[in-house]
Amino acid sequence: MANYAVATIILLSIILIGLLLVRPTITAAQGGKILAFIAFFIWPIVATVLGASIHLDNSKSTQFCLSCHVMEAHGKSLYIDDPTYVPAAHFQNNRIPKEQACFTCHTNYTMFGDVNGKIRGLQHIYVYYFKTIPNKLALYEPFKNRECLHCHANARSYEETTPHREMKEQLAANDMSCLTCHNKIHDVANIDKTKQWKGPVR
Protein backbone atom coordinates (compact mmCIF):
# COMPACT_ATOMS: atom_id res chain seq x y z
CA MET A 1 0.00 0.00 0.00
CA ALA A 2 2.74 2.45 1.04
CA ASN A 3 4.68 1.34 -2.03
CA TYR A 4 1.85 2.49 -4.27
CA ALA A 5 1.53 5.81 -2.45
CA VAL A 6 5.23 6.56 -2.94
CA ALA A 7 5.10 5.30 -6.54
CA THR A 8 2.20 7.71 -7.16
CA ILE A 9 4.14 10.64 -5.67
CA ILE A 10 7.16 9.73 -7.81
CA LEU A 11 5.04 9.46 -10.94
CA LEU A 12 3.30 12.78 -10.28
CA SER A 13 6.66 14.45 -9.63
CA ILE A 14 8.10 13.12 -12.87
CA ILE A 15 5.03 14.25 -14.84
CA LEU A 16 5.10 17.71 -13.26
CA ILE A 17 8.86 18.11 -13.73
CA GLY A 18 8.45 16.92 -17.33
CA LEU A 19 5.72 19.52 -17.87
CA LEU A 20 7.94 22.28 -16.46
CA LEU A 21 10.76 21.01 -18.67
CA VAL A 22 8.60 21.25 -21.79
CA ARG A 23 7.00 24.58 -20.84
CA PRO A 24 9.54 26.45 -18.67
CA THR A 25 7.63 29.71 -19.11
CA ILE A 26 5.06 28.39 -16.58
CA THR A 27 7.53 29.25 -13.81
CA ALA A 28 7.36 32.93 -14.69
CA ALA A 29 3.94 33.27 -13.00
CA GLN A 30 3.45 33.13 -9.21
CA GLY A 31 1.43 29.89 -9.42
CA GLY A 32 4.09 28.32 -11.64
CA LYS A 33 6.78 29.15 -9.09
CA ILE A 34 4.80 27.36 -6.37
CA LEU A 35 4.21 24.41 -8.69
CA ALA A 36 7.95 24.24 -9.44
CA PHE A 37 8.75 24.35 -5.71
CA ILE A 38 6.41 21.41 -5.11
CA ALA A 39 7.75 19.43 -8.08
CA PHE A 40 11.45 20.20 -7.58
CA PHE A 41 11.60 20.20 -3.79
CA ILE A 42 8.62 18.99 -1.74
CA TRP A 43 7.63 15.82 -3.59
CA PRO A 44 11.17 14.54 -4.26
CA ILE A 45 12.03 14.97 -0.55
CA VAL A 46 8.81 13.21 0.51
CA ALA A 47 9.39 10.38 -2.01
CA THR A 48 13.00 9.88 -0.88
CA VAL A 49 12.21 9.87 2.84
CA LEU A 50 9.19 7.56 2.49
CA GLY A 51 11.08 5.37 0.01
CA ALA A 52 14.02 4.95 2.41
CA SER A 53 11.57 4.01 5.15
CA ILE A 54 9.91 1.41 2.88
CA HIS A 55 13.32 -0.01 1.98
CA LEU A 56 14.25 -0.31 5.66
CA ASP A 57 10.94 -2.05 6.31
CA ASN A 58 11.45 -4.37 3.32
CA SER A 59 14.87 -5.30 4.61
CA LYS A 60 13.23 -6.93 7.64
CA SER A 61 11.46 -9.41 5.39
CA THR A 62 12.44 -13.05 5.06
CA GLN A 63 12.31 -12.62 1.29
CA PHE A 64 14.94 -9.85 1.53
CA CYS A 65 17.38 -11.93 3.61
CA LEU A 66 16.98 -14.98 1.39
CA SER A 67 17.24 -12.98 -1.84
CA CYS A 68 21.03 -13.53 -1.76
CA HIS A 69 21.91 -16.98 -3.12
CA VAL A 70 24.33 -17.51 -0.25
CA MET A 71 21.45 -17.55 2.25
CA GLU A 72 19.54 -20.29 0.43
CA ALA A 73 20.58 -23.05 2.85
CA HIS A 74 19.53 -20.94 5.83
CA GLY A 75 16.15 -20.51 4.17
CA LYS A 76 15.87 -24.28 3.68
CA SER A 77 16.76 -24.84 7.32
CA LEU A 78 13.45 -23.22 8.27
CA TYR A 79 11.69 -26.12 6.55
CA ILE A 80 13.54 -29.00 8.26
CA ASP A 81 10.88 -31.54 9.18
CA ASP A 82 12.10 -32.11 12.73
CA PRO A 83 10.65 -30.21 15.74
CA THR A 84 13.94 -30.40 17.65
CA TYR A 85 15.47 -27.83 15.28
CA VAL A 86 14.83 -24.50 16.98
CA PRO A 87 14.53 -22.13 13.97
CA ALA A 88 12.43 -24.65 11.98
CA ALA A 89 10.07 -25.29 14.90
CA HIS A 90 9.61 -21.55 15.45
CA PHE A 91 9.02 -20.85 11.77
CA GLN A 92 6.67 -23.76 11.07
CA ASN A 93 4.53 -23.21 14.18
CA ASN A 94 4.09 -19.45 13.73
CA ARG A 95 6.05 -18.67 16.90
CA ILE A 96 7.72 -16.01 14.78
CA PRO A 97 6.06 -14.15 11.89
CA LYS A 98 6.89 -16.06 8.70
CA GLU A 99 7.36 -12.89 6.68
CA GLN A 100 9.96 -11.54 9.15
CA ALA A 101 11.48 -14.81 10.31
CA CYS A 102 15.18 -13.85 10.16
CA PHE A 103 14.79 -10.40 11.68
CA THR A 104 12.69 -11.61 14.63
CA CYS A 105 15.60 -13.66 16.02
CA HIS A 106 18.49 -11.59 14.61
CA THR A 107 17.42 -8.09 15.58
CA ASN A 108 20.97 -6.75 15.77
CA TYR A 109 22.02 -8.00 12.38
CA THR A 110 23.45 -5.77 9.62
CA MET A 111 20.97 -2.97 8.83
CA PHE A 112 19.35 -3.18 12.26
CA GLY A 113 22.35 -3.09 14.52
CA ASP A 114 24.63 -0.24 15.46
CA VAL A 115 26.88 1.65 13.03
CA ASN A 116 29.24 -1.36 12.88
CA GLY A 117 26.30 -3.55 11.92
CA LYS A 118 25.34 -1.23 9.07
CA ILE A 119 28.94 -1.09 7.79
CA ARG A 120 29.00 -4.90 7.85
CA GLY A 121 25.79 -4.94 5.84
CA LEU A 122 27.49 -2.88 3.13
CA GLN A 123 30.55 -5.15 3.29
CA HIS A 124 28.28 -8.14 2.68
CA ILE A 125 27.09 -6.58 -0.58
CA TYR A 126 30.71 -5.84 -1.57
CA VAL A 127 31.82 -9.40 -0.81
CA TYR A 128 28.74 -10.82 -2.55
CA TYR A 129 29.61 -9.12 -5.84
CA PHE A 130 33.37 -8.65 -5.82
CA LYS A 131 34.98 -11.20 -3.48
CA THR A 132 34.80 -14.90 -2.72
CA ILE A 133 32.03 -15.75 -0.28
CA PRO A 134 33.37 -17.92 2.59
CA ASN A 135 32.13 -21.51 2.61
CA LYS A 136 31.01 -21.31 6.21
CA LEU A 137 28.94 -18.32 7.25
CA ALA A 138 29.10 -17.32 10.90
CA LEU A 139 27.70 -14.57 13.10
CA TYR A 140 30.13 -11.78 13.97
CA GLU A 141 29.43 -12.20 17.66
CA PRO A 142 27.88 -15.01 19.69
CA PHE A 143 24.09 -15.21 19.56
CA LYS A 144 22.72 -13.22 22.51
CA ASN A 145 20.01 -14.61 24.79
CA ARG A 146 18.23 -11.28 24.43
CA GLU A 147 16.99 -12.53 21.05
CA CYS A 148 15.20 -15.44 22.76
CA LEU A 149 14.18 -13.64 25.92
CA HIS A 150 12.39 -10.77 24.24
CA CYS A 151 9.61 -13.33 23.66
CA HIS A 152 10.26 -16.08 26.20
CA ALA A 153 10.99 -14.02 29.32
CA ASN A 154 7.91 -13.96 31.56
CA ALA A 155 6.26 -16.69 29.48
CA ARG A 156 4.87 -19.49 31.66
CA SER A 157 6.47 -22.19 29.48
CA TYR A 158 9.84 -20.59 30.16
CA GLU A 159 9.52 -19.39 33.74
CA GLU A 160 8.05 -22.61 35.16
CA THR A 161 10.46 -25.04 33.56
CA THR A 162 12.97 -26.34 36.10
CA PRO A 163 16.24 -25.80 34.19
CA HIS A 164 15.22 -22.26 33.24
CA ARG A 165 14.22 -21.43 36.83
CA GLU A 166 17.57 -22.63 38.12
CA MET A 167 19.60 -20.70 35.56
CA LYS A 168 17.37 -17.67 35.21
CA GLU A 169 19.98 -15.13 36.31
CA GLN A 170 22.77 -16.64 34.25
CA LEU A 171 20.54 -16.66 31.19
CA ALA A 172 19.39 -13.10 31.76
CA ALA A 173 23.00 -11.95 32.16
CA ASN A 174 24.04 -13.87 29.06
CA ASP A 175 26.58 -15.83 31.14
CA MET A 176 25.14 -19.01 29.73
CA SER A 177 23.81 -19.21 26.20
CA CYS A 178 20.36 -20.58 25.42
CA LEU A 179 22.11 -22.43 22.58
CA THR A 180 24.10 -24.50 25.10
CA CYS A 181 21.03 -26.72 25.49
CA HIS A 182 18.94 -25.71 22.48
CA ASN A 183 21.77 -26.41 20.11
CA LYS A 184 19.99 -27.70 17.02
CA ILE A 185 19.86 -24.58 14.93
CA HIS A 186 20.30 -23.94 11.20
CA ASP A 187 22.74 -26.84 10.50
CA VAL A 188 23.31 -25.71 6.92
CA ALA A 189 26.23 -28.12 6.43
CA ASN A 190 23.84 -31.07 6.52
CA ILE A 191 20.84 -29.37 5.00
CA ASP A 192 20.67 -31.70 1.99
CA LYS A 193 20.47 -34.74 4.28
CA THR A 194 17.47 -33.42 6.20
CA LYS A 195 13.84 -34.14 5.44
CA GLN A 196 12.04 -30.99 4.33
CA TRP A 197 8.55 -29.87 5.32
CA LYS A 198 6.51 -28.99 2.23
CA GLY A 199 4.57 -26.19 3.89
CA PRO A 200 0.98 -26.03 5.14
CA VAL A 201 -1.55 -28.32 3.42
CA ARG A 202 -3.92 -26.27 1.28
Place this chain on the structure above:
Amino acid sequence: MTENTSRLQRKLKRAAYLLIFGLAVEGITLHWAHPTSFLLFISLGGILVLAGIAIYLIAIVTT
Protein backbone atom coordinates in the same frame (compact mmCIF):
# COMPACT_ATOMS: atom_id res chain seq x y z
CA MET B 1 14.00 36.88 -22.60
CA THR B 2 16.66 38.28 -20.25
CA GLU B 3 19.98 36.55 -19.77
CA ASN B 4 19.05 35.90 -16.14
CA THR B 5 15.87 34.07 -17.10
CA SER B 6 17.59 31.87 -19.64
CA ARG B 7 20.31 31.06 -17.09
CA LEU B 8 17.64 30.13 -14.56
CA GLN B 9 15.87 27.93 -17.10
CA ARG B 10 19.14 26.23 -18.03
CA LYS B 11 19.77 25.39 -14.38
CA LEU B 12 16.17 24.26 -13.88
CA LYS B 13 16.53 22.01 -16.92
CA ARG B 14 19.65 20.43 -15.41
CA ALA B 15 17.86 19.96 -12.06
CA ALA B 16 14.85 18.49 -13.86
CA TYR B 17 16.91 15.84 -15.66
CA LEU B 18 18.66 14.84 -12.45
CA LEU B 19 15.37 14.66 -10.56
CA ILE B 20 13.57 12.66 -13.25
CA PHE B 21 16.40 10.13 -13.45
CA GLY B 22 16.82 9.96 -9.67
CA LEU B 23 13.09 9.55 -9.02
CA ALA B 24 12.86 6.89 -11.74
CA VAL B 25 15.68 4.93 -10.04
CA GLU B 26 13.93 5.30 -6.67
CA GLY B 27 10.62 4.14 -8.16
CA ILE B 28 12.13 1.08 -9.81
CA THR B 29 14.13 -0.02 -6.76
CA LEU B 30 11.05 0.25 -4.54
CA HIS B 31 9.59 -2.81 -6.28
CA TRP B 32 12.62 -5.01 -5.72
CA ALA B 33 13.31 -6.44 -2.24
CA HIS B 34 17.05 -7.06 -2.46
CA PRO B 35 20.08 -5.52 -0.68
CA THR B 36 21.35 -4.19 -4.02
CA SER B 37 18.12 -2.31 -4.60
CA PHE B 38 18.50 -0.55 -1.24
CA LEU B 39 22.04 0.41 -2.18
CA LEU B 40 20.93 1.68 -5.60
CA PHE B 41 18.08 3.62 -3.97
CA ILE B 42 20.47 5.45 -1.64
CA SER B 43 23.65 5.72 -3.68
CA LEU B 44 22.18 6.45 -7.10
CA GLY B 45 18.55 7.56 -6.71
CA GLY B 46 19.09 9.48 -3.47
CA ILE B 47 22.23 11.26 -4.66
CA LEU B 48 20.68 12.26 -8.00
CA VAL B 49 17.56 13.59 -6.27
CA LEU B 50 19.62 15.53 -3.74
CA ALA B 51 21.82 16.93 -6.51
CA GLY B 52 18.70 17.97 -8.47
CA ILE B 53 17.20 19.65 -5.41
CA ALA B 54 20.50 21.41 -4.65
CA ILE B 55 20.79 22.75 -8.22
CA TYR B 56 17.17 23.91 -8.09
CA LEU B 57 17.65 25.70 -4.78
CA ILE B 58 20.91 27.29 -5.88
CA ALA B 59 19.26 28.38 -9.13
CA ILE B 60 16.33 30.14 -7.46
CA VAL B 61 18.50 31.76 -4.82
CA THR B 62 21.32 33.00 -7.05
CA THR B 63 19.57 33.81 -10.31
